[in-house]
Amino acid sequence: MANTIVIKLGGTEGVDFSAICADAAELLRQGRQLVFVHGGSAEANALGQALGKPPKFITSPSGYTSRYTDRQTLEIFLMAVNGKVNSLLTEQLQSLGVNAFGLCGLDGRLMLAARKDAIQSIENGKRKIIRDDFTGKIEHVEAGLLEMLLAAGCLPVIAPVAVSAKGEALNVDADRAAAMVAVALKAETLVLLTAAPGLMEKFPDESTLIHTLPQARLSAALEMAQGRMKKKVLGAEEALQGGVEKVIIADGRTEKPISAALAGAGTLIQ
Amino acid sequence: MANTIVIKLGGTEGVDFSAICADAAELLRQGRQLVFVHGGSAEANALGQALGKPPKFITSPSGYTSRYTDRQTLEIFLMAVNGKVNSLLTEQLQSLGVNAFGLCGLDGRLMLAARKDAIQSIENGKRKIIRDDFTGKIEHVEAGLLEMLLAAGCLPVIAPVAVSAKGEALNVDADRAAAMVAVALKAETLVLLTAAPGLMEKFPDESTLIHTLPQARLSAALEMAQGRMKKKVLGAEEALQGGVEKVIIADGRTEKPISAALAGAGTLIQ
Amino acid sequence: MNTVTCTECEAEITLTDNVEVGEIIVCPECGVDLEVTGLNPAVVQLAPMEQEDWGE
Amino acid sequence: MNTVTCTECEAEITLTDNVEVGEIIVCPECGVDLEVTGLNPAVVQLAPMEQEDWGE
Numbered sequence A, B: 001m002a003n004t005i006v007i008k009l010g011g012t013e014g015v016d017f018s019a020i021c022a023d024a025a026e027l028l029r030q031g032r033q034l035v036f037v038h039g040g041s042a043e044a045n046a047l048g049q050a051l052g053k054p055p056k057f058i059t060s061p062s063g064y065t066s067r068y069t070d071r072q073t074l075e076i077f078l079m080a081v082n083g084k085v086n087s088l089l090t091e092q093l094q095s096l097g098v099n100a101f102g103l104c105g106l107d108g109r110l111m112l113a114a115r116k117d118a119i120q121s122i123e124n125g126k127r128k129i130i131r132d133d134f135t136g137k138i139e140h141v142e143a144g145l146l147e148m149l150l151a152a153g154c155l156p157v158i159a160p161v162a163v164s165a166k167g168e169a170l171n172v173d174a175d176r177a178a179a180m181v182a183v184a185l186k187a188e189t190l191v192l193l194t195a196a197p198g199l200m201e202k203f204p205d206e207s208t209l210i211h212t213l214p215q216a217r218l219s220a221a222l223e224m225a226q227g228r229m230k231k232k233v234l235g236a237e238e239a240l241q242g243g244v245e246k247v248i249i250a251d252g253r254t255e256k257p258i259s260a261a262l263a264g265a266g267t268l269i270q
Numbered sequence C, D: 001m002n003t004v005t006c007t008e009c010e011a012e013i014t015l016t017d018n019v020e021v022g023e024i025i026v027c028p029e030c031g032v033d034l035e036v037t038g039l040n041p042a043v044v045q046l047a048p049m050e051q052e053d054w055g056e
C-alpha cells in the first residue's frame, strides 16, 4: 500500500519508545498507515542473565559471531520479546489512544522462516557443528493478515519471531524482518530507528553523516558499516530490491523521530 | 456462531496441553470452529520466584484472598502468560498444522476491563487500602476481531490479559474471560478443562461427580465449590446467563479431553 | 492533632498520632469506613468496598 | 580404529582416537569439510557451510 510506512524500533539502545509512540499517534491522525517492528535482544539478554542463563555467542572459524539460541534461550527470548517488549509497546500505544495490535510471526503464520540448520564453532581447538539452534531467515510474510488488521483500524506491532515450516518458533533479526514486512506490504517507506543519527562515513564521527545514499552505493556502505549497522544496511538493500521506494536510517532518540526522518533527518537510501 | 466451541485450558494443574492440541486438530478437521483461552498463574508465580519477586497474596478483613498485582508483578505476568504460555501453545498448535493465532486483550482492545480500584488488606493490625493493583473484570469482548480471525482460518489462542479504558494492561481471571468470550461469540458450548473429572458433590471424592446440573442449581453449586472451582462455576453462570447453550467442566488430563467432554464426560451445566 | 470531618454524617473525628495514608478508620458516630487519603492536612474519603479477587 | 570414506572423493580417512560427534574434519585428499555424524560405526557427511548470524 503506497501510503504505508514500516518502522523498526531498536531495542534498548537509548531509543525513546514514548517519543516514537506519541509521534505515531500524531501521524495516524494525519492519515498515515503505520506498521511497527521491534527488536528485543537486549531485553532477552537481561532476562537470561537474571534467570542464570546468560546469552551465549559463538564465533565461527572465519569470524562470524552468532547468538546461540538453544531451546531454553528461545523460551527466554519469547518471554522477553513477545511477553515484555511487545506487550508493553502495545500497552503504551493503547494508552495514547492508538489501537495497537501486538503479534509475532507464529500468529497465523505471519512470518515463515528457514531454520538455520547448523552453526560452526571452535571448542578446545576443534571445529564443531551445533545443530540445536533456533534462529531463522524470513522467506515469506503473509501480507493479507497485516492488511486485514490495518483495514480493521489497527496498528500492527510485530515481534522478531518467525515460524519454521515445521511450526517451530524462531528468533529472527528485527531489521531484516522489518525489511521483509515492508516488501510484503509494498510499503512506500521503511524507517529504521536507531541510537545514531544515521549512517556515517567515518563512524562514530557524526559530522560524517551520509544524508543520501543511492542504492548503487549500498554494497560499498555494507563494507564500511560497523556491527549492528551492517544488518540495517542489509535490511535496506533487501527492502529496496523488493520494491520499497525509500529506506531511512534515522535517530530514534529525538523528539519526533518518525516525522523528523520523513522530513529529511538521517540517511535516506533510495 | 452456533458452531463455535470456546475451550479454557487450565495452567499447570496437570492438564495435558499436547493431548488438548492434538484433539483440537482433529475437531477442526471435522469442521468445528474453536477458540482457546488459557491461564498461566502458575507460570507467572514460578517466573516471579525465579526473579526474586514471589507472588504476594492479600487477605481482606472478611477473608477474600487476592493476588496482589503491582506494576512489577504485572510485567512478570505478561512475560509468563503472553511470552511463554501463549507463544508455546501457539507454537505447539502450529507444529500440528493448526493455524493458531495468539493474542491477548490488549491487541485491538480485544477484551476491555474495569480496573479494580482498591484492595483492602490488614497490615500490623491496621486495615489498609492498596491502590496500585493491576487486575480487572472484563466488561466487553470485541467479537468482530475474533470473527475476523476465524474467517481467516485461524484458531484464536487468548491470554488472560485485558486492557483498561485508560489503555493499561490488566491481569484477568481466565475462566471468566473464557465465559465472556463465549458470550460475545454466541458460542454453542464452553468447555472448562481442569485437573479434576468435573464438579463433585463431595470434593475430592470423585465418585460424587455431578453429571448434569441445571442452571437453576448453580447458586447452590457455588456454595459447595472449593477454591478455583468457584471461579469455574461463576464463569459457567455468566456464560449461560449470556446465552451460551451449555457449559461443560471436564477433565483436561485425559486422552482426548475436548471430544470426551462433548461426548458426555465431566459436568454438563445447562 | 489532626481532625477530619466524616463525609457521611459530618462528625468531627480526631485521628490518632500513628495513623497512615491508606489506613481505614471507622467513624465513631455513623460507623462508616473512611480511607485516610492525606495527612498534611488530614483528608478522608469513603473507603472503597471490599471486592472478591478479580485476577488470574 | 575408525575409518570413513570421503563423500566427495571416496578417499579412505582414518579418524583419530579423540574424534567427537559434531566435529569437522578435513579430507586429506580433496580438502572438503566433513562433519562426523556418528562414531559406532563412524559416519561422515558434507559439513554445512558457514553462515552469518541470522537471529536478533
Ligand SMILES: [Zn+2]
Binding pocket: C006, C007, C008, C009, C010, C011, C027, C028, C029, C030, C031, C032
Ligand atoms: Zn460518620
Ligand SMILES: [Zn+2]
Binding pocket: D006, D007, D008, D009, D010, D011, D027, D028, D029, D030, D031, D032
Ligand atoms: Zn575427499
